[in-house]
Amino acid sequence: xxxxxxxxxxxxxxxxxxxxxxxxxxxxxxxxxxxxxxxxxxxxxxxxxxxxxxxxxxxxxxxxxxxxxxxxxxxxxxxxxxxxxxxxxxxxxxxxxxxxxxxxxxxxxxxxxxxxxxxxxxxxxxxxxxxxxxxxxxxxxxxxxxxxxxxxxxxxxxxxxxxxxxxxxxxxxxxxxxxxxxxxxxxxxxxxxxxxxxxxxxxxxxxxxxxxxxxxxxxxxxxxxxxxxxxxxxxxxxxxxxxxxxxxxxxxxxxxxxxxxxxxxxxxxxxxxxxxxxxxxxxxxxxxxxxxxxxxxxxxxxxxxxxxxxxxxxxxxxxxxxxxxxxxxxxxxxxxxxxxxxxxxxxxxxxxxxxxxxxxxxxxxxxxxxxxxxxxxxxxxxxxxxxxxxxxxxxxxxxxxxxxxxxxxxxxxxxxxxxxxxxxxxxxxxxxxxxxxxxxxxxxxxxxxxxxxxxxxxxxxxxxxxxxxxxxxxxxxxxxxxxxxxxxxxxxxxxxxxxxxxxxxxxxxxxxxxxxxxxxxxxxxxxxxxxxxxxxxxx
Numbered sequence: 001x002x003x004x005x006x007x008x009x010x011x012x013x014x015x016x017x018x019x020x021x022x023x024x025x026x027x028x029x030x031x032x033x034x035x036x037x038x039x040x041x042x043x044x045x046x047x048x049x050x051x052x053x054x055x056x057x058x059x060x061x062x063x064x065x066x067x068x069x070x071x072x073x074x075x076x077x078x079x080x081x082x083x084x085x086x087x088x089x090x091x092x093x094x095x096x097x098x099x100x101x102x103x104x105x106x107x108x109x110x111x112x113x114x115x116x117x118x119x120x121x122x123x124x125x126x127x128x129x130x131x132x133x134x135x136x137x138x139x140x141x142x143x144x145x146x147x148x149x150x151x152x153x154x155x156x157x158x159x160x161x162x163x164x165x166x167x168x169x170x171x172x173x174x175x176x177x178x179x180x181x182x183x184x185x186x187x188x189x190x191x192x193x194x195x196x197x198x199x200x201x202x203x204x205x206x207x208x209x210x211x212x213x214x215x216x217x218x219x220x221x222x223x224x225x226x227x228x229x230x231x232x233x234x235x236x237x238x239x240x241x242x243x244x245x246x247x248x249x250x251x252x253x254x255x256x257x258x259x260x261x262x263x264x265x266x267x268x269x270x271x272x273x274x275x276x277x278x279x280x281x282x283x284x285x286x287x288x289x290x291x292x293x294x295x296x297x298x299x300x301x302x303x304x305x306x307x308x309x310x311x312x313x314x315x316x317x318x319x320x321x322x323x324x325x326x327x328x329x330x331x332x333x334x335x336x337x338x339x340x341x342x343x344x345x346x347x348x349x350x351x352x353x354x355x356x357x358x359x360x361x362x363x364x365x366x367x368x369x370x371x372x373x374x375x376x377x378x379x380x381x382x383x384x385x386x387x388x389x390x391x392x393x394x395x396x397x398x399x400x401x402x403x404x405x406x407x408x409x410x411x412x413x414x415x416x417x418x419x420x421x422x423x424x425x426x427x428x429x430x431x432x433x434x435x436x437x438x439x440x441x442x443x444x445x446x447x448x449x450x451x452x453x454x455x456x457x458x459x460x461x462x463x464x465x466x467x468x469x470x471x472x473x474x475x476x477x478x479x480x481x482x483x484x485x486x487x488x489x490x491x492x493x494x495x496x497x498x499x500x501x502x503x504x505x506x507x508x509x510x511x512x513x514x515x516x517x518x519x520x521x522x523x524x525x526x527x528x529x530x531x532x533x534x535x536x537x538x539x
Contacts, residue, residue, distance in 0.1 A: 040217040069103035106331040123269035124304035131255030149184035152384040158210025159392035165234035166213030175218040178265040193326035202537035206392035243303035263323035279513025351396035357467035373529040389533040402441040403433020404473035461539040468502030
């Protein structure tokens with residue numbers, strides 16, 4: 001019995017020794033928990049996080065409230081994390097996982113802090129696209145060359161009331177911001193990243209007039225859309241979100257996904273290392289996420305495009321992204337763009353006062369050019385710039401025809417084609433006068449502006465003055481300035497944009513523009529149509 005007991009004891013000891021040896025080789029490795037500031041869109045990854053923890057020993061504690069620029073987060077310092085957190089728990093984040101880190105990096109670039117750029121790895125990709133109801137998609141494609149739609153087509157359809165879209169708030173959501181940058185880049189028409197001069201005037205007023213639904217994040221937007229399908233017939237979001245929505249069977253009809261011909265902003269859902277002290281755990285997470293089998297699961301669950309080239313994209317993801325639009329390289333450009341767009345939940349409209357010279361010198365080719373330019377703004381201009389510059393539903397327009405005096409005046413709020421046709425007819429059928437009272441006409445423009453400011457102080461107002469000759473009747477420029485200086489502060493903030501045409505006094509028009517905070521545009525070097533489009537949205 002003693003020999004049996006000794007043998008049993010030896011066997012147990014050996015077993016425990018082997019177990020301890022196996023444990024020391026990695027079986028009992030200490031688990032790590034990393035706090036992650038994540039985009040709300042990434043909540044669809046929750047079912048895979050358990051597998052991540054099982055395979056790597058790293059647990060991700062996700063906080064789904066990342067803003068467009070990761071506000072509250074700074075770059076990583078040389079020693080540990082210098083991450084600031086707005087979390088209710090008050091602790092730092094180890095990682096950030098936004099849809100895109102572009103705005104964050106621009107903010108970091110402009111901050112002046114000596115903070116290092118965090119290590120970042122793209123995990124999956126998805127372009128910002130447009131989802132249209134079948135009826136609207138068929139209508140727009142029937143009117144587009146080859147059925148290929150652009151952001152300009154979407155903006156044009158929004159301006160005339162055909163498209164009523166939902167988009168996340170660009171002030172808070174990276175998806176909304178990416179969409180805004182995409183549309184604005186297309187509106188600029190340069191084919192490159194937006195510059196300061198590209199956002200000096202707001203070219204997106206017509207586009208914005210079509211927005212009927214918004215939310216703080218695209219995830220909330222998608223959830224809200226299912227209950228507003230009668231009010232909204234389009235969604236602007238990531239391709240992945242629209243494909244996921246179509247798969248839920250919650251829609252009356254699946255949305256048709258449009259990849260705009262003039263380009264898209266591509267999100268790559270980067271995982272950022274905010275605390276360099278957690279780099280070992282970060283690399284485990286990244287390596288796991290980039291594995292081919294995991295990329296396949298990510299694609300199947302979220303409809304995002306894999307970054308691992310070993311993985312073949314699913315059929316709905318094989319549509320070419322085409323022209324991937326560049327993000328601006330300066331934070332001030334993005335901030336100006338977002339500020340101009342404003343609160344998407346609040347309706348905004350402009351009032352523009354057009355003072356049009358109908359003196360005798362405008363007869364013939366010049367009046368034909370004016371009428372063509374005005375018709376273009378009413379929707380007849382098929383170019384990309386024309387579609388972004390056109391008059392839009394809800395806009396307040398005043399047209400004043402003048403010669404030596406005011407010949408005709410009319411104000412409309414655009415509700416449909418009938419209102420635009422009435423203004424076109426006024427420009428097309430108007431008679432002429434033998435003299436030109438430029439400064440009296442401009443004075444009348446400011447009286448109209450004063451009424452507009454009094455009626456709706458929040459509404460931007462601008463004056464466009466078009467003349468082809470020198471002022472030879474009515475008040476002098478000095479008299480106009482004296483009357484202008486007696487206006488209230490809010491009215492004096494209304495700018496005038498003179499359009500120099502023909503033999504008009506360029507020096508005098510430049511003085512008027514400078515005095516009122518506007519700028520002169522020379523139609524002689526381009527055309528009246530281009531001049532009007534250039535100053536659309538300037539306030």
